[in-house]
Amino acid sequence: MNHLLPLLKREMNEHRGGLLLTPFIVGGVLVLFLILGLITSLTLKIQTSFGGEIARYALQSNPELLVITAKKALQAFGLAAAAIINLTCAIVVFFYCLGTLYDDRRDRSILFWRSLPVSDALTVWSKVLIAAVVAPSIAFVAVIATQVLMWIAGSVVVLSMGGSLKAMFTGDLAGLTSVARHLVALPLHALWVLPLVGWLLLASAFAKSKPFLWAVLPPLGVAIADSWFDVTSTLSLPKNTVFKLIGERIFNDPLPMAANLSQEGVRLAGSLIPFAAAPSSVFSDWPVYLQMSSLWIGALLGVAMIVASVYLRRKSEDAY
Amino acid sequence: MSVIEAKALSKRYGTKIALDAVNLSVPAGRIVGLIGPNGAGKTTALKAILGLTDFLGELKVLGLNPHSQRDELMQNVSFIADVAILPRWIRVADLVAFTQSVHPKFDRARFDALINKTEVKSKARVRELSKGMVAQLHLSLVMAIDAKLLVLDEPTLGLDIIYRKRFYDTLLNDYFDQEKTIIVTTHQVEEIQHILTDLIFIQHGRIVLDASMDAVAERFTEVMVPAAKADLARALKPLNERQVFGKHVFLFDSVDRHTLGELGEINVPGVADLFVATMSEQAA
Numbered sequence: 001m002n003h004l005l006p007l008l009k010r011e012m013n014e015h016r017g018g019l020l021l022t023p024f025i026v027g028g029v030l031v032l033f034l035i036l037g038l039i040t041s042l043t044l045k046i047q048t049s050f051g052g053e054i055a056r057y058a059l060q061s062n063p064e065l066l067v068i069t070a071k072k073a074l075q076a077f078g079l080a081a082a083a084i085i086n087l088t089c090a091i092v093v094f095f096y097c098l099g100t101l102y103d104d105r106r107d108r109s110i111l112f113w114r115s116l117p118v119s120d121a122l123t124v125w126s127k128v129l130i131a132a133v134v135a136p137s138i139a140f141v142a143v144i145a146t147q148v149l150m151w152i153a154g155s156v157v158v159l160s161m162g163g164s165l166k167a168m169f170t171g172d173l174a175g176l177t178s179v180a181r182h183l184v185a186l187p188l189h190a191l192w193v194l195p196l197v198g199w200l201l202l203a204s205a206f207a208k209s210k211p212f213l214w215a216v217l218p219p220l221g222v223a224i225a226d227s228w229f230d231v232t233s234t235l236s237l238p239k240n241t242v243f244k245l246i247g248e249r250i251f252n253d254p255l256p257m258a259a260n261l262s263q264e265g266v267r268l269a270g271s272l273i274p275f276a277a278a279p280s281s282v283f284s285d286w287p288v289y290l291q292m293s294s295l296w297i298g299a300l301l302g303v304a305m306i307v308a309s310v311y312l313r314r315k316s317e318d319a320y
Numbered sequence: 321m322s323v324i325e326a327k328a329l330s331k332r333y334g335t336k337i338a339l340d341a342v343n344l345s346v347p348a349g350r351i352v353g354l355i356g357p358n359g360a361g362k363t364t365a366l367k368a369i370l371g372l373t374d375f376l377g378e379l380k381v382l383g384l385n386p387h388s389q390r391d392e393l394m395q396n397v398s399f400i401a402d403v404a405i406l407p408r409w410i411r412v413a414d415l416v417a418f419t420q421s422v423h424p425k426f427d428r429a430r431f432d433a434l435i436n437k438t439e440v441k442s443k444a445r446v447r448e449l450s451k452g453m454v455a456q457l458h459l460s461l462v463m464a465i466d467a468k469l470l471v472l473d474e475p476t477l478g479l480d481i482i483y484r485k486r487f488y489d490t491l492l493n494d495y496f497d498q499e500k501t502i503i504v505t506t507h508q509v510e511e512i513q514h515i516l517t518d519l520i521f522i523q524h525g526r527i528v529l530d531a532s533m534d535a536v537a538e539r540f541t542e543v544m545v546p547a548a549k550a551d552l553a554r555a556l557k558p559l560n561e562r563q564v565f566g567k568h569v570f571l572f573d574s575v576d577r578h579t580l581g582e583l584g585e586i587n588v589p590g591v592a593d594l595f596v597a598t599m600s601e602q603a604a
Contacts, residue, residue, distance in 0.1 A: 006421040013414050014407075109407035112458070114372065117394040118422050314390075 003118050007126035008134065018092040019130065023139040026088045027146030030081045035153050060161050067158060067167040074154045075175045078147040082182060082256040085146065089139035090257065093131045097200035100127045101309060102211045105316055120313045124201065128306055131197045132190040136255060140182060147175065178256070180282045188254040188289045194302025196249060202305045205312040219246060249298065254285050321383060323348050323469055323501040324369060328377035331364050338364040340525035341377065348468070349498040351515055354505045355595055356522035362505050365522065366473055369503075370399055382468055395424065398462050399471035406458055408447035412440060419461055431464035434490070451478040459487055463495050472504045484508075488515055513591040521598050529598055541572045542589040543580045553583050560597030571597045
């Protein structure tokens with residue numbers, strides 16, 4: 001077990017660009033966009049938009065409204081940034097999983113790794129940890145960094161328009177709550193994505209070439225066959241079960257990324273009630289997810305596929 | 321206790337028999353040359369010994385089943401497979417740090433001493449190194465591991481002759497001791513024959529010769545016979561005959577030295593000649 005840390009370090013070394021730098025670069029670009037947007041809207045005074053001029057006047061004459069609006073805008077931006085960074089991270093993890101048990105077989109470096117006293121099980125599980133825990137946690141840090149920079153930029157603008165800095169950091173702190181929710185959702189996310197990670201690792205460990213096609217074509221094939229021949233209904237399952245299951249798995253991810261984001265957006269835009277007023281909301285996702293049988297069934301399936309990947313890796317001798 | 325103990329070790333790929341009921345016993349403190357033509361089963365045998373493939377029959381390496389107890393076995397076994405196959409993306413320093421952190425028998429000072437004799441820079445990535453330098457790096461890593469069994473499959477492929485010679489000298493003088501066992505395969509037999517203690521010839525999945533170098537020198541005799549006496553020599557059923565500068569060179573297996581001495585000049589055959597002779601005899 002004391003080999004786990006070196007293994008994780010090795011993965012991070014190999015995938016530094018994708019796993020470590022990418023979320024921060026994406027976050028940086030988003031901050032840059034926000035700053036550029038703020039500068040343009042301030043200096044050009046939104047000449048083209050008569051409504052914009054009125055809004056600016058209304059905000060400048062009412063510092064309280066200014067702070068509330070700025071906070072809401074920053075919360076929305078922060079959430080959008082979280083979603084974009086997490087989505088980028090998910091794409092990186094997708095390709096990481098597909099390559100990680102395949103690339104070293106292709107270039108035969110698996111023979112070097114397997115000449116060291118490190119078990120195949122621990123090797124594979126270290127990759128699972130990277131995909132399900134480490135990568136989303138790095139993305140989380142990148143989200144925080146991005147949101148802090150966004151708040152600083154926003155606060156400067158609010159200050160320049162006569163708003164109070166103190167008001168920016170007191171009262172409605174829904175942005176903070178959403179960060180806390182993001183943090184506590186990380187373990188849920190790890191459980192939630194296990195079947196996806198397991199499937200991709202299985203394809204990666206199994207494929208003699210083109211792991212991408214091995215990962216994508218079988219479910220796609222089943223889904224297409226399903227829509228043509230109604231395969232799942234003969235198993236007394238609703239039509240298009242495969243699509244539905246994969247879709248649910250992707251869009252119901254507990255991290256701010258997809259479906260939950262639109263709900264969050266609606267809540268943010270539609271109500272002035274701050275999240276901070278309801279402290280239980282930080283953990284509100286937990287009972288919802290923990291009660292889902294699909295979370296546990298999925299996690300079990302994921303573990304089964306990971307175990308199968310370990311077995312395939314042990315068996316992979318064609319590299320030598 | 322034997323380091324390697326195989327009884328009726330077999331392996332087939334589909335209809336092709338790679339190992340055909342091989343019996344083998346290698347004690348500790350030996351340097352064994354495993355010699356055979358391509359496709360003879362050398363690599364399959366090594367794979368079985370290293371736990372990289374399943375097999376039929378009985379096989380114990382350091383008292384362990386290499387396939388089912390592989391993780392335990394790899395504490396005391398190290399190997400270089402075929403060609404240098406280090407991961408290309410990694411930096412030398414990271415590779416060394418990783419090996420050090422997972423291998424209890426890795427000696428950092430020893431590695432540094434070995435690598436400092438080469439041109440390999442610790443900041444370089446493996447993909448930036450020449451093929452020879454990758455092999456040097458890999459050999460340095462492996463020699464810094466205090467393993468009970470070291471398996472070298474074509475370890476010097478891609479290296480120039482100066483490094484090859486230095487490598488085998490270091491292997492013999494600095495690395496090897498009575499606790500260790502080394503198995504080497506190579507096509508450049510003549511380069512390693514002086515360090516070997518034992519010789520194993522393998523062909524068509526079977527062991528055709530398994531003897532210590534002393535026994536080989538005892539058993540096989542090479543005689544340089546003038547043309548006039550060639551028929552006399554042939555009557556003694558040589559393994560092999562070739563012609564050098566108009567003289568006939570015969571290789572005999574277990575024929576009385578005294579008798580052979582009357583025919584011409586007696587020599588201990590080189591492993592390469594013995595190999596060619598044994599292989600062609602088996603093929604005939």
